[in-house]
Amino acid sequence: MHDANMAMSSRSLGALAAFVFLCTAASMSSSMAATDSFLQCLSASIPSQLLYTQSSPSYTSVLDAGIRNPKFLTNTTRPVWIITPTNASHVEAAVLCGRRNGVRLRIRSGGHDYEGLSYRSERPETFAVLDLVNIRAVRVDAASATAWVDSGATLGEMYYAIGKAGGRIAFPAGLCPTVGVGGHFSGGGFGMLLRKYGLAADNVVDAVLVDAKGRLLDKNSMGSDVFWALRGGAGESFGIVLSWKVKLVAVPPTVTVFNVPVTVSQGAIDVVTRWQAVAPSLPDDLFIRVLVQGQRASFQSLYLGTCDALLPVMRSRFPELGMNRSDCREMTWIQSVPYIYLGSSATVEDILNRTIAMDTSNKATSDYVRQAIGRDTWSAIFGWLARPNAGLMILDPYGGQIGSVAEAATPFPHRGGVLYNIQYMNFWSAAGGGGGGAAQRAWIRDFYAFMAPFVSKDPREAYANYRDLDLGENVVGTGGVSSYDAGKVWGEKYFRGNYQRLAMAKAQIDADDYFRNEQSIPPLVAGK
Known part of the structure; x- marks a missing residue:
C-alpha cells in the first residue's frame, strides 16, 4: 500500500x-x-x-x-x-x-x-x-471448506487466513510465504502436501478472469478449455485472474515435522540413493524432501499425524535415514508453515511479512526424474556440489495423489511415473548487479548438461513455475503473434502433450496474442 x-x-x-x-x-x-x-x-x-x-x-x-x-x-x-x-x-x-x-x-x-x-x-x-x-483479500468459508483467494495475496497471507478459520483445514501449495497466489496457482503450485492432495491448481474450483476484451468472466462464461488452461498452464497467457475459488483440505490437529541432516562421511550418498525408491511410495500422509548442498543432504519432512504414528513407518520403510523420536517436532499444520521454511524460531505471524532479503541474486532451472539415479552417479553429483561456486539441489518426491491424476486432466503433465522433481539453484552477491554471477551461472549450465543422461527425455521435462529462459523464448511473427512452432521448444518441456491444447485455448480467448511475454502460450487456431 x-x-x-x-x-x-x-x-x-x-x-x-x-x-x-x-x-x-x-x-x-x-x-x-x-x-x-x-x-x-x-x-x-x-x-x-x-x-x-x-x-x-x-x-x-x-x-x-x-x-x-x-x-x-x-x-x-x-x-x-x-x-x-x-x-x-x-x-x-x-x-x-x-x-x-x-x-x-x-x-x-x-x-x-x-x-x-x-x-x-x-x-x-x-x-x-x-x-x-x-487485490489481495482471502475469504475463507470453513463450513464449506472453500476459500476465495485474490491473486495479489501471498501464500503466507492465504495460509494465515486459513489457519485462523480452523485448526483442521489447510491448502496444498508452496513453501515460500512471500510467493504471490496468482503466478503460483497458474503454474501448478506444489509443496509439502502434494503427495496427499496434489497441486494447488488441482484444488481450484472457480476463477474470476478479465480477458483480452476487458470482459469479467467466471468458470462458466470463460468456457471449459480456458478454465482448464488457467490451472497450471501459465495463466498470464490467457488474461488476468483476479481471484481463485479453492477447496480446502483436511489435516489432523497434530502434524509432525523433522529435519535430519546426513553428511557424505555419514553415508549421504547411500541414503539419497535409497530415498529415490522410498519417498515416492510412502503412505500419502508422509512427505520427505531433500535439500542437497555441499557435502550434506538434509531430509525435511511433514507427516500428517503424531510422532508415535510416524516412528514405526520410518523404522520399517526408511531405516537407512536413522530418524528417531528426538528428531520429531509436533505442532499444528499452520505452525508447520513457518517452521519448515523460516526456521524453528519463526512464528505464524511471520508468514505475513511480504519483504525478503535482497542480498543475493539467483539462477534456477529444473528436471524430472522417472528412473532412479545410480549410486555412482550420486557420488559424481556430490563431486559437482563440492566444486567452487557450486549451487544446490532440492528434490521433491512425487507419487501419491499428484501421480494418480491423468496427465491431460490439467495442463500440468508431470504425473504418473515421475519419481521426483529436481530444482537446481545458485546464488551470488547482489552487489554484483545484473552482470554478476558468471561463475555461478556457468556451474548451473554445466551441471544441467551433466545431468541430461539421468533425467526425463523426449522431452526433457521442466516445471513451469521454475521458469528458465535458457529453455527457449517465443519468436513473434510478422503478424505480431507468437509462433506456435517456436514455442514448442520450451512449451513441450513444461507441458508435454498438453502444449497444443493450451495453444488452442489461447486462440479461443486471446487470438491476437495481447497477453504476451517471452514464454507465454502462443495461439493456435484449430485446423492450422
Missing part, C-alpha cells in the same frame, strides 16, 4: 506526456502518442494515486517492492507505467485502454517469477505493469 506522498504528481496530462517523451526519446513518435493516449484513457477510469509513471517520485520504490531477484534491479527494460488497481473495474479499464492504444500489460502478483517477466521485458518494448498488490 502507499500513502498520499506516493501518489502520482498532479501536473497536467500534457506535462506528463512530455516527460514520458523525454524519458524514451529513442522511441518512435507514434509510440509516444500511444502512451499519451493510454494515460488519458487510464485517467478517465482509474484514480491518479493508483497510477505511476517514470516521473513519479514513487515509481522506483513501487516497482522495486515486487522485485524478488536483485539481478533484475538494473540492466532490464522497465515499464513505462505501473498500475495498482483496487477492483475489477480498474483492471477492465487497463485492458481496454491498453488494447486501444497498443500498450501491452504484464501482470504481477508476487514478483517471484524466476525470470522477472511479470515486470520486465527481455527486449525493447513499451509496456505497463499491472500490479495486483492491492
Whole structure:
C-alpha cells in the first residue's frame, strides 16, 4: 500500500506526456502518442494515486517492492507505467485502454517469477505493469471448506487466513510465504502436501478472469478449455485472474515435522540413493524432501499425524535415514508453515511479512526424474556440489495423489511415473548487479548438461513455475503473434502433450496474442 506522498504528481496530462517523451526519446513518435493516449484513457477510469509513471517520485520504490531477484534491479527494460488497481473495474479499464492504444500489460502478483517477466521485458518494448498488490483479500468459508483467494495475496497471507478459520483445514501449495497466489496457482503450485492432495491448481474450483476484451468472466462464461488452461498452464497467457475459488483440505490437529541432516562421511550418498525408491511410495500422509548442498543432504519432512504414528513407518520403510523420536517436532499444520521454511524460531505471524532479503541474486532451472539415479552417479553429483561456486539441489518426491491424476486432466503433465522433481539453484552477491554471477551461472549450465543422461527425455521435462529462459523464448511473427512452432521448444518441456491444447485455448480467448511475454502460450487456431 502507499500513502498520499506516493501518489502520482498532479501536473497536467500534457506535462506528463512530455516527460514520458523525454524519458524514451529513442522511441518512435507514434509510440509516444500511444502512451499519451493510454494515460488519458487510464485517467478517465482509474484514480491518479493508483497510477505511476517514470516521473513519479514513487515509481522506483513501487516497482522495486515486487522485485524478488536483485539481478533484475538494473540492466532490464522497465515499464513505462505501473498500475495498482483496487477492483475489477480498474483492471477492465487497463485492458481496454491498453488494447486501444497498443500498450501491452504484464501482470504481477508476487514478483517471484524466476525470470522477472511479470515486470520486465527481455527486449525493447513499451509496456505497463499491472500490479495486483492491492487485490489481495482471502475469504475463507470453513463450513464449506472453500476459500476465495485474490491473486495479489501471498501464500503466507492465504495460509494465515486459513489457519485462523480452523485448526483442521489447510491448502496444498508452496513453501515460500512471500510467493504471490496468482503466478503460483497458474503454474501448478506444489509443496509439502502434494503427495496427499496434489497441486494447488488441482484444488481450484472457480476463477474470476478479465480477458483480452476487458470482459469479467467466471468458470462458466470463460468456457471449459480456458478454465482448464488457467490451472497450471501459465495463466498470464490467457488474461488476468483476479481471484481463485479453492477447496480446502483436511489435516489432523497434530502434524509432525523433522529435519535430519546426513553428511557424505555419514553415508549421504547411500541414503539419497535409497530415498529415490522410498519417498515416492510412502503412505500419502508422509512427505520427505531433500535439500542437497555441499557435502550434506538434509531430509525435511511433514507427516500428517503424531510422532508415535510416524516412528514405526520410518523404522520399517526408511531405516537407512536413522530418524528417531528426538528428531520429531509436533505442532499444528499452520505452525508447520513457518517452521519448515523460516526456521524453528519463526512464528505464524511471520508468514505475513511480504519483504525478503535482497542480498543475493539467483539462477534456477529444473528436471524430472522417472528412473532412479545410480549410486555412482550420486557420488559424481556430490563431486559437482563440492566444486567452487557450486549451487544446490532440492528434490521433491512425487507419487501419491499428484501421480494418480491423468496427465491431460490439467495442463500440468508431470504425473504418473515421475519419481521426483529436481530444482537446481545458485546464488551470488547482489552487489554484483545484473552482470554478476558468471561463475555461478556457468556451474548451473554445466551441471544441467551433466545431468541430461539421468533425467526425463523426449522431452526433457521442466516445471513451469521454475521458469528458465535458457529453455527457449517465443519468436513473434510478422503478424505480431507468437509462433506456435517456436514455442514448442520450451512449451513441450513444461507441458508435454498438453502444449497444443493450451495453444488452442489461447486462440479461443486471446487470438491476437495481447497477453504476451517471452514464454507465454502462443495461439493456435484449430485446423492450422
